[in-house]
Amino acid sequence: MNEQHHIVSYRILVGIWLALLALTALTVGITRLELGGYKVLAALTIACVKAWLVISIFMHMKYEGRLLRWLLFLTLVTLAIFIGLTFFDVLYR
Amino acid sequence: MTDNKQPAGSSFWNDTGKTGITSWIFSTDHKRIGLLYFYSTFGFFLVGVLLGLLLRIELMAPGRTIMGAQTYNALFTVHGVVMIFLFIIPGFQGSFGNLVMPIQIGARDVSFPRLNLFSWWLYMGGAAIILTSLFTGGGPPDTGWTFYVPFSARTGTNVSLAVLGVFVVGFSSILTGLNFVTTIHRLRAEGMTWGRLPLFVWSLYATAWVQILATPILAITLVLVMAERLLGTGLFDPSKGGDPLMYQHLFWIYSHPAVYIMILPAMGVISDVIPVFSRKPIFGYKFIAFSSLAIAAFGSLVWGHHMFVSGMSDTAILVFSFLTFIVAIPSAIKVFNWVSTLYKGSISLEAPMLFALSFILLFSIGGLSGLILGAAATDVHVHDTHFVVGHFHYVIFGGSGFAFFAAMHYWLPKFYGRRYAEKPALIAWALMFTGFNIMYFTMQVLGMKGMPRRYYDYLPEFANLNLLATVGSWILAAGMVIMLVNLFRGLWWGVPFEGNPWGGATLEWSIPTPPPTENFVEEPTVTHGPYDFKGTGKP
Numbered sequence: 001m002n003e004q005h006h007i008v009s010y011r012i013l014v015g016i017w018l019a020l021l022a023l024t025a026l027t028v029g030i031t032r033l034e035l036g037g038y039k040v041l042a043a044l045t046i047a048c049v050k051a052w053l054v055i056s057i058f059m060h061m062k063y064e065g066r067l068l069r070w071l072l073f074l075t076l077v078t079l080a081i082f083i084g085l086t087f088f089d090v091l092y093r
Numbered sequence: 094m095t096d097n098k099q100p101a102g103s104s105f106w107n108d109t110g111k112t113g114i115t116s117w118i119f120s121t122d123h124k125r126i127g128l129l130y131f132y133s134t135f136g137f138f139l140v141g142v143l144l145g146l147l148l149r150i151e152l153m154a155p156g157r158t159i160m161g162a163q164t165y166n167a168l169f170t171v172h173g174v175v176m177i178f179l180f181i182i183p184g185f186q187g188s189f190g191n192l193v194m195p196i197q198i199g200a201r202d203v204s205f206p207r208l209n210l211f212s213w214w215l216y217m218g219g220a221a222i223i224l225t226s227l228f229t230g231g232g233p234p235d236t237g238w239t240f241y242v243p244f245s246a247r248t249g250t251n252v253s254l255a256v257l258g259v260f261v262v263g264f265s266s267i268l269t270g271l272n273f274v275t276t277i278h279r280l281r282a283e284g285m286t287w288g289r290l291p292l293f294v295w296s297l298y299a300t301a302w303v304q305i306l307a308t309p310i311l312a313i314t315l316v317l318v319m320a321e322r323l324l325g326t327g328l329f330d331p332s333k334g335g336d337p338l339m340y341q342h343l344f345w346i347y348s349h350p351a352v353y354i355m356i357l358p359a360m361g362v363i364s365d366v367i368p369v370f371s372r373k374p375i376f377g378y379k380f381i382a383f384s385s386l387a388i389a390a391f392g393s394l395v396w397g398h399h400m401f402v403s404g405m406s407d408t409a410i411l412v413f414s415f416l417t418f419i420v421a422i423p424s425a426i427k428v429f430n431w432v433s434t435l436y437k438g439s440i441s442l443e444a445p446m447l448f449a450l451s452f453i454l455l456f457s458i459g460g461l462s463g464l465i466l467g468a469a470a471t472d473v474h475v476h477d478t479h480f481v482v483g484h485f486h487y488v489i490f491g492g493s494g495f496a497f498f499a500a501m502h503y504w505l506p507k508f509y510g511r512r513y514a515e516k517p518a519l520i521a522w523a524l525m526f527t528g529f530n531i532m533y534f535t536m537q538v539l540g541m542k543g544m545p546r547r548y549y550d551y552l553p554e555f556a557n558l559n560l561l562a563t564v565g566s567w568i569l570a571a572g573m574v575i576m577l578v579n580l581f582r583g584l585w586w587g588v589p590f591e592g593n594p595w596g597g598a599t600l601e602w603s604i605p606t607p608p609p610t611e612n613f614v615e616e617p618t619v620t621h622g623p624y625d626f627k628g629t630g631k632p
Contacts, residue, residue: 075306081394082310082346085397085409085412085413086339086342088397088408088413089338089400089405089406089409090406091408092406092407093405
């Protein structure tokens with residue numbers, strides 16, 4: 001696979017880095033708010049956004065072909081199913 | 094491994110001009126790596142057998158027979174760890190996967206030969222760590238191969254090092270899976286369409302995906318156990334807000350699919366052997382191929398059936414019990430297709446075929462007893478009894494183990510150019526089949542009567558059946574000794590094995606015996622299916 005690699009500019013990389021830092025600060029910030037059970041949801045949502053940024057930009061998935069994207073999608077779906085099935089236990093115990 | 098014992102012709106044993114131990118342990122040839130894997134995994138199998146025999150001798154009579162409780166606990170743990178992590182998980186992919194798969198798809202090697210060699214080194218490194226754990230620190234782990242918390246987090250035995258070893262072996266497994274998926278996608282010869290892949294390759298492909306997707310979860314889980322032991326993180330400790338059941342979920346998310354890593358390639362071997370010795374194309378090729386994928390997919394979703402009595406929620410029990418029954422469908426599809434292949438076939442009962450036929454029976458008994466365990470209501474009665482031990486050995490020893498023996502008799506002569514004697518092989522098979530059933534069927538009966546597993550002692554009423562099971566283990570062992578002596582004496586000094594004596598139609602039978610390092614003089618073009626026996630020289 002020696003096709004030309006997409007080169008991401010430093011400006012975008014730094015921008016993503018700053019966004020990740022801001023999201024981390026936000027994660028810390030929401031722990032101060034009275035959100036009850038939604039606190040976990042909020043933290044996980046922010047974590048998902050951060051993971052998406054890392055995967056798509058830092059790990060170049062945004063610029064990859066369809067096959068790799070599908071493989072990643074399938075892997076994530078598998079993981080989601082694994083985690084989801086454990087909730088049949090945790091939620092109803 | 095000296096060359097002079099092999100047939101004089103040019104082959105991968107001698108055609109590179111390199112000799113000595115380094116030409117093996119640093120070789121990137123898939124056949125040499127396959128043999129490295131074969132001898133290392135099979136060596137550990139023999140260690141496991143020895144430990145199993147000692148366990149059976151201890152259980153021969155009530156009370157202390159040859160060892161005390163702590164030794165017994167350590168022994169069944171090491172038996173399980175060695176057999177599962179060092180033999181049957183890496184065994185099929187590493188040895189026969191490596192030896193046969195690239196040739197079967199018409200390739201010269203796997204996609205990443207160096208990664209392949211690295212996988213073997215990782216495996217050996219992990220094995221060395223596991224062996225070290227037996228003799229250092231607090232002595233061999235006594236948790237059972239499942240390393241359940243809270244005991245595994247607290248016991249003074251050397252659990253940390255043992256799980257580190259399993260962690261390393263796990264990475265070897267992931268890399269092999271990655272290598273095989275890539276190889277099967279990218280290196281198939283011209284004309285080797287997905288519909289012409291030998292079913293052994295299909296099964297390796299399904300297995301490889303399980304290795305890639307499930308093994309990392311085991312790795313993480315074992316790291317968490319180490320963190321629990323060394324740092325006291327409390328992830329699995331309720332007094333610190335943790336959840337011990339989370340360990341069981343995480344462990345079985347890997348370890349149930351791992352059962353399919355053990356059995357799927359075995360099913361592939363059976364799917365390749367049965368048509369050859371029935372002289373008939375396989376019945377329901379597509380169904381067998383896709384049932385491998387279905388088993389891999391659904392088999393990954395049923396881990397909760399190991400936890401019915403753990404205190405898991407009733408909803409989860411219902412869901413996992415239901416999913417477990419679904420796995421029975423693709424498994425049964427395979428069994429029915431194998432039996433249909435036999436129907437009106439021209440069956441020749443040679444050693445590989447006998448092992449393959451016994452696989453069908455033993456796997457079916459194991460599978461059906463699995464349904465008793467998969468149904469939550471009946472599982473409560475037999476959970477943690479010898480019934481489970483019997484069931485598991487029917488599937489993994491009677492299934493995977495016998496398929497491994499079938500593969501040894503079917504494929505090893507191809508790579509040695511010499512073969513074993515048929516009659517002793519048949520005697521060995523008969524003894525092993527008889528001993529196996531005496532031993533493990535008795536265990537299932539014992540379990541039904543309420544004898545728990547993992548105790549070195551038992552009530553006097555179980556004495557007779559335990560004695561019977563132990564005698565069965567000796568018959569089985571006697572058969573194995575005959576099999577091994579006959580097989581390996583044949584491979585090194587037996588009569589030449591040339592051409593295509595079994596009449597196989599897959600690609601490995603179209604190249605010289607033993608194969609040259611490059612496998613094919615020129616890249617083959619595949620024009621027929623793997624079970625199209627016209628022109629194989631055998632009617």
